[in-house]
Amino acid sequence: MENKIEIKEVTLRDYIDLLLRRKWTVIFSFVLVFSIAIYHNFTQPPVYESLATFMIENQEPMIPLISGVKMNEPARPFEFYNAVVTSRIFRVQAVEEVLIQLQDSAGIKLPVEEAWGLLSKNLTVKNPEYSDFIELHARANDPKIAYILANVAAKTLKARCQEIDREESINVVNFVNDQKIEALKDLESVEKALQEFKEKNDALIAGENGGLVKELVEMEAELMNVETQRELAESNLLDYTSRLEKMDSKVNQSLNRTESPEVKKLRDEIEDLEDLRNSLLQVTGKSSEIKNLERKIDSLKRDLINTIIRSALNPGIESGSDKILWEKLLEQKVTEELSVATLKNRETFYQNLIDNFKKRHPNLLEMAITLEQLKRAKGVHEKLYSYLLEKGEEAKIEAATGTGGIRIVDPPNWPDEPNPRGTMKNLLLGALLGMGLGIGLAFFRDYLDNTVRTPDDITRVLKLPVMGVIPMIREKKQKSWAASTTDNSNGNLPGEYADYVRTVRLITNFNPKDPIVETYRGLRTNLQFAEVDKKLRSLVITSSSPQEGKTVTAANLALAYAEVGLKTLLVDTDLRKPKQHQLFNCSREPGLMEFLVGEKNWQEICHPVKNSNLKIVPSGKIPPNPTQVLSSQKMENFIQLMEQEHDIVIFDSPPLAAVTDPVLISRKVGGVVLVVRFQFTDLNVAMNSLEVLRKAHRNVLGVVLNSTEFSAGYGHYYHYYNDYHEYASHTDQE
DSSP states (O other): OOOOOOOOOOOHHHHHHHHHHTHHHHHHHHHHHHHHHHHHHHHSOOOEEEEEEEEEOOBOOOSOOOTTOOOOBOOOOHHHHHHHHHSHHHHHHHHHHHHHHIIIIIOOOOOHHHHHHHHHHHEEEEOOSSTTEEEEEEEESSHHHHHHHHHHHHHHHHHHHHHHHHHHHHHHHHHHHHHHHHHHHHHHHHHHHHHHHHHHHHHHHOOSOHHHHHHHHHHHHHHHHHHHHHHHHHHHHHHHHHHHHHHHHHHHHHHHHOOOHHHHHHHHHHHHHHHHHHHHHHHHOSOHHHHHHHHHHHHHHHHHHHHHHHHSOOOOOOOHHHHHHHHHHHHHHHHHHHHHHHHHHHHHHHHHHHHHHHHHSTTTSHHHHHHHHHHHHHHHHHHHHHHHHHHHHHHHHHHHHOOTTEEEEEOOOOOOSOOOOOHHHHHHHHHHHHHHHHHHHHHHHHHHOOBOOSHHHIIIIIOOOEEEEEEOOOOEEEEOOOOOOSOGGGTOOOGGGTTOEEEEOOGGGSOTTSHHHHHHHHHHHHHHTTOSSSOOOEEEEEESSSSSSHHHHHHHHHHHHHHTTOOEEEEEOOSSSOOHHHHTTOOSOSOHHHHHTTSSOHHHHOEEOTTSSEEEEOOOSOOSOHHHHHTSHHHHHHHHHHHHHOSEEEEEOOOTTTOSHHHHHHTTSSOEEEEEETTTSBHHHHHHHHHHHHHTTOOEEEEEEEEEOOOTTSHHHHHHHHHHHHHHHHHHHO
């Protein structure tokens, strides 16, 4: 079964320990960012700022609406002016004037690229506390340049706004002229048809039943009024559609095809209410109930307009002013679409009344109806033509006299003093950024770190007891014993190394009361109690990967067993890279291989350690087939023999991630101890190694956490180790 890693509950102590472990990351990031903030703050040149203030004016209506309806457009939003200032056209116009004034007024010659950079980086538009005003800010390292930038930008902004207004007015004039030509043709055609009808049928229209004709005329008049409004609304709708298609045809087509469930629901509600209103109007005429229905219909129309506009995609238009115009046109187009739909509904209502009337009086009223239709058509075209003439003239006046919707109320000022540096603010911000970056990097590094850091990691992930926590053994140097001068090919040290200074990590080189020695004694004690039902006679010391300290752990554990008078045997079964003979400074031959091939008996390969109950069996010659050797029957016989002759036999085996040798040996001994190294062994690798041992049905006694550095950042483990060290030192002095 696959092991699942248990999620550990994170406490405040864990966060504090993490920050202490990664303190150098936090400190380095803080110092780096804070130093950059200090350098940036005190090396920046002074900045001068010039300010111009504008008042935004309300706009007169420029887009034609239904006759008789007047509506003032709201003032342009702040985003419009910000878009104008950041547009390419504005900067092209302003750069030319800036270059001229800098040379004439300040004697400064700048390349076009630098002038463009000044406008791009140092010119901003802000919206102050009062929404009817905007502020234009220009910054530079020289007060003359700041003033010239602000002065030129203010004039260019006003001129550009007037230019945009003129472009809109010219578009309206051109559209109105096209519509006037069509309206005049329609008017002349209707007048001609009316005149011909009167000449042929004038005698048939008058009669005794003038009351019926009058009633029909009134209905026709209402229908004519509705049709007039509908055609004017369709004319406006055509204008808005045409202008939207010029700006972004794809968006307009997509909008026409879009019909969300919410929009459809609102349309259905409006149509139902309009049908109810028409029914009541036919029965009762104008009443309070009909007025309430009309108010509700108006409210639903407003909701429908807002819903359609929200669902529309914004066009891909770079210019901010064009985008605002597009949004305005879109809203007015949707309004006109609803107006056309309503007028068509009313037109259908009146047409149905007239049709019913004609069915009741088909012969009497036919001529009168035809006459009224012609009169109504003439009136519609006359009003439309007059309206277009009026709007065309208004658009021409607007194009000639427009102010651009903006007025300078406070011209740019000359900056006498540079802007404050904000030193405290910058340093505080740098400190916060540095600390935040350092903490973030610390958490990120810790997130990526999947190595063993505490005994809790072992018990939580590997589900095994921690048999011992071994601190890092610092290097201690001493002269080695006199070595043999024999050839190095058999594993002996050459004579020239007789005075070699080497690193010794055996507990025999430490004070007997040293905490490091005590940790191995504790490991020995824990292993003695690991097997309750039977006595542990042999065990394998292995690790997941190389350099985790399993060789030193096996050697010191063997010394700890020998210390209490047990006949202890340490066997080096790492037949690929043996190291026990180097650690104890003895010959590698004769060793285990010499016994297995029958060259030596077991007494000849056991090397005694001076002043100790410990004997060592080195590896011997390196065989070409270590796996076959360790899985042989002779190896099993050797293990059984050594268990009979000694109290405890410890086998030092290769790492599990490299070879399967430890698994072969573990099947023949009483237990297995897995060594993991602090902040080195990957938990996933350790889990895989443990899974290999468990599949072999071996008795895994526990885990040894090796080479720990319980300095600040490891909570109670650090305090425990320090307290014990102080206690041992105090006892030794006594």
